[in-house]
Ligand SMILES: NC(=O)c1ccc[n+]([C@@H]2O[C@H](COP(=O)([O-])OP(=O)(O)OC[C@H]3O[C@@H](n4cnc5c(N)ncnc54)[C@H](O)[C@@H]3O)[C@@H](O)[C@H]2O)c1
Ligand SMILES: [Zn+2]
């Protein structure tokens with residue numbers, strides 16, 4: 001089969017012929033239909049410091065996908081997942097033995113292995129996953145395949161956005177990347193009062209406007225404090241969603257929260273940085289880190305949000321056949337885009 005492989009410990013990716021993966025007794029074999037390109041995949045292609053520490057070549061990369069089940073292992077309960085099901089997959093493989101796993105808090109597993117990072121991934125014609133990592137789309141005819149392909153980052157957005165009650169609350173999102181924009185759409189859909197989002201990219205701010213944010217702020221030109229005035233806020237934002245990984249974004253967020261405000265932080269900073277802890281303490285701010293998705297409560301929420309009319313289609317801005325992966329990766333790395341999809345179902 002064809003697969004997108006990090007063959008050697010150096011920059012670049014190769015579309016290679018590799019053996020079909022083996023389906024173990026608890027696994028399912030999935031024929032890949034579409035995949036989404038994530039920042040992680042860009043790090044691996046570029047072979048930056050993070051990739052050098054975390055990837056052992058050769059490795060099939062990729063973790064955002066939708067596909068069709070073509071085989072199930074002998075121990076899999078076919079009432080849970082069966083041949084012909086349309087599925088996406090939870091890309092965090094958990095150990096099942098640590099305290100959190102045993103308590104059913106699998107998203108808090110301390111031994112998580114990442115699909116397409118610590119084991120072979122989804123940028124291939126077929127992939128194998130444990131049946132316990134598969135999410136079956138129960139209403140496939142109503143689901144856009146491109147949206148199904150990005151359930152993994154959509155789940156990051158939902159997990160973060162629904163971490164704190166935001167009905168009737170004023171919400172500040174820092175970073176209008178694909179995940180920030182999806183979180184904004186979720187926050188509006190779920191009943192937030194005002195949703196403001198920041199970025200330094202005019203393209204990304206326009207993308208956020210297309211999902212109906214109340215205010216999109218270019219923080220290279222104006223401040224979040226000015227945005228508060230424009231929105232008629234008197235005491236600051238109630239809920240903050242940090243989705244840029246930038247120190248200055250978290251600092252400015254902290255300075256614009258109401259007392260007792262709650263911040264969920266998804267953005268991954270590349271290094272240590274300082275914040276105003278005095279302000280955090282005296283304003284009694286809650287700061288919560290978010291990693292991945294809750295298994296499988298977040299997945300349930302995603303399906304229900306889409307059934308309820310949440311529209312993510314503006315977030316998908318590029319579509320390529322898998323053979324054009326280099327052009328697709330270049331567009332994703334350029335930043336003037338939302339999510340970029342690779343189609344594995346055609347010979348394009
Ligand atoms: N914790 C997790 O499980 C998890 C999972 C996926 C992604 N992430 C992280 O979440 C973040 C969002 O992911 P994404 O795919 O949307 O990333 P992205 O890089 O596409 O988006 C980040 C956005 O932040 C913007 N930005 C840069 N400086 C800014 C500033 N000062 N203020 C506001 N915005 C600024 C960038 O222009 C960009 O549009 C990234 O940091 C990513 O590494 C975390
Ligand atoms: Zn991802």
Ligand SMILES: [Zn+2]
Nearest residue numbers: 095098101109
């Ligand atoms: Zn565990």
